[in-house]
Amino acid sequence: MSGTRYTQFCALARAAEIIGERWTLLIIRELLLGPTRFGDLAARLDGVSPALLTGRLNALVESGVIRRATLPAPFNAQVYELTETGRALQPAIRELIRWGGRFLFPMRQDDTFQPDWVLLALDAIARREPTPACRIGLRVPHPGGVAVFIIEGGAEGTRIAKGEIEGPTIETPFDVLLQILARKLPLDDAIESGRVRIEGSLRTLGKLPHLFDLATARDARSG
Template identity: 45%
Template sequence: MPRQQPPAPRSATRPVRRRSYDQFCAAARALDSVGDRWTLLIVRELLAGPRRYTDLHADLPGVSTDVLASRLKDMEQGGLAVRRKLPPPAAASVYELTGRGRDLLPVLAALADWGAPALAERRPTDAVRAHWFALPLLRALAGVGRRGVLEVRLDEGVFHLRTGRPSAEARSDAALDGTVSDAVSDAVYGDGPADRPDARITLDAELCLRLGRGVVTFAEAVGEGLIQVSGESPLATELRGG
């Protein structure tokens, strides 16, 4: 008897939703697109680059398959994400953010900054993924001028991020000029080790949060031995304060 395949997530094949606040206000229009539960957290995951549905479901504990499929469909219809098929031998579909979706990074960063005081205590029921600490760390590294790939090692796991990224305005200007480079279109951060990192740092999650809140600067943490920087690249030199 042939092996039965697991059921695929239910497709949200319904017309484009018309639900709206119906207010001529930029904030209301934005919430029309991203105000539903889970949408911004899906954006957070897709800022790490193209993800398969199963990967998204694994890194969004608590979301149902139906809700995840529905939100992804809404994001496609709203121009925030696209779905594409990977070339052989992968033969898998992935979701990735559009330029408009990637422009939500400062929105998420500001939201994370506002919510940071609520992380004073980790609850026993709290899930955690290492790359969730990328947002506060990106804020602490905003002044780093060198572009490069930085691998970050925490007790919770390993992730990597890209430093020296241009602003949303610079990316928009580059797109209009037709000069968008691979570095500009790369994912902001990613789960797991980097293939060829320009530098590596080791620190703890609590320090990531303190860095994001501005309680301590990156340079101060390096100087106090709270962050270990390894590598011989210009990026590693800058991170060490050289």
């Protein structure tokens, strides 16, 4: 258990004791993407000390939120992974990502970025109701290369996965993509300014903002 303790018979207080410490939510964010080794967690959580990370992980193991596991051969590496209790946090994390989007811009000069975070961010704003049927490739440049994703719309809502397709594709930095999805930056303007590169049908790519509800949330706040 973490060092913080609230003497209140309140479920929110209990939750805050477990996940309210600094770095804890970001550890859970990383483990939502899959089992992860200690060294990889330390590298992705730029700024956390090994001692502090060890303490946070031990507290989460003690609380039953995560567990230690060993990858099968040939890896034979110890990893941390979410338990069923830990994975039950996913809807709450999704809502926190949506809420945190209000404060995402302007970007800070020292902000780091991991391409895997695109999956969690887009999942948080993906429409859960039927969306226009389409299949769009997304390429997100980052310092280590280009991350590739597939975005699909259809009767079951919007789905996002890693992968690359042959077909309509948009390549743009993630901050520019978010501005397009929020309809703060028209796709045509982004293409003309060189901030976006496209391949394939512009008509299909124009459906992209309709696959997410970021614009709806923004309009509701400004109404």
